[in-house]
Amino acid sequence: MSTSTSTGPTAPPDSPESPKSPKSPDARGQAPSAGAPAAAPDRITGRAKLVLFVLCAAQFMVALDFSVLNVALPVLGADLGMSNSALQWAVTAFALPSGGFLLLFGRVADLVGRRRLFLTGLVVFGAASLLATFAWNPAVFLTGRALQGLGAAAIVPTGMALLTTTFPEGPQRDRALGISGTLMSLGFTVGMVLGGVMTDTLGWRSTMGLLAVAALAVLVLAPGLLKESRPQERPRLDVPGAVTVTGGLLSVIYALSTAAERGFGGADVLVTLVVGVALLAAFVVVESRAAAPLVSLPMLRRRTVAWGNVGGLITFSMMSTVIFVLTLYLQEVLSLSAFRTGLVFGVQGAASAVAGTYAPRVIGRIGARRTLVAGLLGQGAFVAALLLIGTGSGALVATVAVSIASMFHLGAIISYGVIVTSGVPDEEQGLATGLVTTTQQVGLTVGIPLLGVLATTRGESLFDGVRWVLAVNAGIVVLAAALIAVALRNRAVAR
Incomplete structure (x- = not known):
């Protein structure tokens, strides 16, 4: 399979709008085509560093959200009056939309603009974090967690797409993905440490407040650094595909998340698992026949x-x-x-x-x-x-x-x-x-x-x-x- 990519108007090598350059035989196993522009420099410089910082900060923030609340759950449950069996929903309420809507939002970003959806996700995530911070009962808190997951589902794929379209395929993109992957992994483990420290010193609400502050900081920097990115021709949204894949992922994630607490014997677990698998199978059939498939x-x-x-x-x-x-x-x-x-x-x-x-x-x-x-x-x-x-x-x-x-x-x-x-x-x-x-x-x-x-x-x-x-x-x-x-x-x- 060819590894060549389309290119646009020439831009400075360290510009976020820099085109993808053909790669040398050492890097990608293909010789550059005749008359191709010079390969982009290996190092990330100038404005591109700031773009990378903003995108990685957003990814780190989302990774932090996966773990920062874990050690605070017993204290949270006692404060809001949530039983031990209900505490799983503090995690599941975030996991359902954050996993279920990722694929859909990845395509929506191609339609409406990746920068626009990225910024929208930040607004939703930040507002939801504030709601969870000041939650006065379990329902309000779980609503905040679900909206956090929805915001994360918009931030993660758009942030990754902005990253891969900003940095040319080759050493620059490898370095950018390396930094992003490091911070995602680091965010998960740092969250576990911060969650314990902040819960013991400031209370569990501080963990959600930290996420609200982080979202605000990224939102202040991002508009001036990120440029809009979308295909030149806007494809139609595959609605049947969106419904089946989102419903299938939501059902499967719910079933597996619930099974982690109660096992696979519950009727709701088995039913939602079967429904999820059936919807994902239907998604494959729908995509094989769609004029403008989601996938x-x-x-x-x-x-x-x-x-x-x-x-x-x-x-x-x-x-x-x-x-x-x-x-x-x-x-x-x-x-x-x-x-x-x-x-x-x-x-x-x-x-x-x-x-x-x-x-x-x-x-x-x-x-x-x-x-x-x-x-x-x-x-x-x-x-x-x-x-x-x-x-x-x-x-x-x-x-x-x-x-x-x-x-x-x-x-x-x-x-x-x-x-x-x-x-x-x-x-x-x-x-x-x-x-x-x-x-x-x-x-x-x-x-x-x-x-x-x-x-x-x-x-x-x-x-x-x-x-x-x-x-x-x-x-x-x-x-x-x-x-x-x-x-x-x-x-x-x-x-």
Whole structure:
């Protein structure tokens, strides 16, 4: 498959509107065409740095929202009068719209403008965070969380599309995606630490207030830096496709999120899971017949898009499961406090920051395909190493192992984004990045209910259950690495 992209009028190399330049044989495996403009510089300079800062700040803010509230849930529940069984909705209310609407908003952004939808998402997210901060009862709080998820569903795919259309395919985009991936991973772990500190010192409402302030800060900077981005010809919105895929994703995410708390035996879980699968199957049929499909089936048939997203789904879902069971292990088996558990995962965040610095260099040296496979193999190997943890003073062993695993995990995250978006023309970048971010959100959602239940149902103790999860997890990751290595073995398919 060709990796060439369309170009527009020539702009300065460090301008956000800079066209994509043909790549040298070393970078992409293709020689530049005759009369092609000179390749863009490797380094990100000038105004583009500020654009990258704003886009990454928004991604970091959303990642922070995934975890900052976790350790505050017991305090929140007592303050608002929410039962333990109802607390899951503090997470699910955000996860449903943030995952369910991503693909739809990725296409809507191509229609109405990525900058416009990005700014709209920031306004919704910030207002929803304020509503959650001052919530006076559970209904108001959960409404705020749902609106936060809706805002995040607009921010994430548009931010990624603005990033990939701002930076030319090659070293600049690899670096930009590396920084973005690092901050997303760092935001998740920093959120766990901040959540404990802020809840203990300022109360749980401060965690939501922090998000409102962050959204306002990005909203002040973004309008003056971001330029509008949309295809020259505006396609029609595929309404049947939008209804079936959004309904299917919402149903599946609801079923899996609920199963994480109550298991798969509940009637509502089974019904919504079946409905979700049926709607997603109907979506495939609708897209095969639509004149202007929401998702181009030929795009999904590209090996880079299909297998790149498989790699992203596996690394997100399996690593989120590791974090979940290690949280149980550290608190329930080793009796660490929630605050100290958050500090343990803070070490993972530091390791992610280091990995984010080197991952783009590794991609430039050995290629995104090999980096993805190596990242998955490394993640699987070090998750398997966690089987050596014990019931005594094993916290340090767990900390070091998960920190090393997170470094490989981040390499896989960055490289799969590079693989999926490489060779995709600007007019389809909203769709491609919508797929990338949908994979992230679905991965974060499905891993825990699918494997986390083993932690409490297998073996004679919680510790035995944790070891079961780790063993299955490592096997899945290594198997995925092998399949991707075979599927993308042709270097012309993925560099």
